[in-house]
């Protein structure tokens with residue numbers, strides 16, 4: 001059972017969300033009194049409570065989603081809260097729905113030719129996916145020793161990637177100079193530090209222990225270690241050649257997967273810390289300039305209808321700069337990896353057509 005102190009904090013969190021008129025998070029919408037009463041006393045085997053699930057969204061009233069799973073069991077134990085959030089975020093993925101089998105798009109990348117061969121709109125393309133190492137919970141339940149052990153484990157895997165385009169080096173955050181770290185962040189290669197949403201979710205403990213980045217020489221294949229998820233596997237390059245970016249990601253995922261087992265749930269697919277990333281865990285994005293289309297008052301609506309998400313130039317919770325937007329697939333659950341990338345591909349293709357027509 002959760003302690004009386006934790007239960008009190010959950011009730012206070014609920015009251016705070018209800019009183020916050022400007023809060024539009026999925027957490028606020030789906031954390032009803034009934035759900036609170038049903039779940040406030042529960043605890044997972046690793047000791048996670050509803051407070052661990054909701055605390056980031058309670059601290060950050062401007063959250064879009066607002067909840068995280070401290071461990072895999074939370075998705076089941078706190079189902080009455082997670083299920084409606086998952087359903088609303090992932091295009092209606094029902095509590096009875098099941099994630100399809102993995103299809104990264106092997107042999108199909110030629111269906112994704114360069115979206116912008118003349119280089120007029122797209123600055124760069126990136127496809128990332130998340131993975132959790134089997135046998136470890138997510139950030140709030142990890143010990144300092146877990147972080148060190150996990151880092152050593154994946155470092156060992158990186159050291160075996162010695163040939164071809166993927167070969168590179170691992171750079172732990174511990175010992176990295178601020179100058180190098182800030183440059184990697186500014187160039188869109190490395191995760192930010194001090195993310196208030198993750199901090200409030202208790203995801204940044206023992207920082208920078210166990211955190212780091214692997215990348216190849218050209219910084220086109222990268223792996224983030226122990227930021228939001230255990231691993232974030234990333235492929236990126238300048239221009240709009242989505243097929244080439246996906247091809248490299250497939251190669252990378254398969255190489256790593258062959259050496260280390262990941263947690264997958266029969267219903268929810270690949271497991272991640274944030275419910276918005278479940279399933280494929282794929283976010284395929286372009287950095288794109290669409291001056292005419294993005295100035296339209298209905299730009300967000302157009303993107304919503306195309307199942308696209310708009311972010312700023314420095315990622316989630318950042319603003320656009322110089323008219324450049326980060327446009328990606330929104331849903332990651334209830335479709336295959338290839339379909340998630342294709343959703344971004346088709347949507348961005350349509351946006352470019354609109355831009356051309358407006359010229």
Ligand SMILES: Nc1ncnc2c1ncn2[C@@H]1O[C@H](COP(=O)(O)OP(=O)(O)OP(=O)(O)O)[C@@H](O)[C@H]1O
Nearest residue numbers: 124125126188189283285286287313314315316326
């Ligand atoms: N198409 C792209 N080209 C270049 N950089 C990109 C592209 N898409 C995203 N990035 C960069 O990747 C970094 C991480 O972005 P962001 O945190 O929004 O996304 P994410 O890695 O998908 O994770 P999350 O959704 O958990 O935040 C940022 O620096 C962002 O600018």
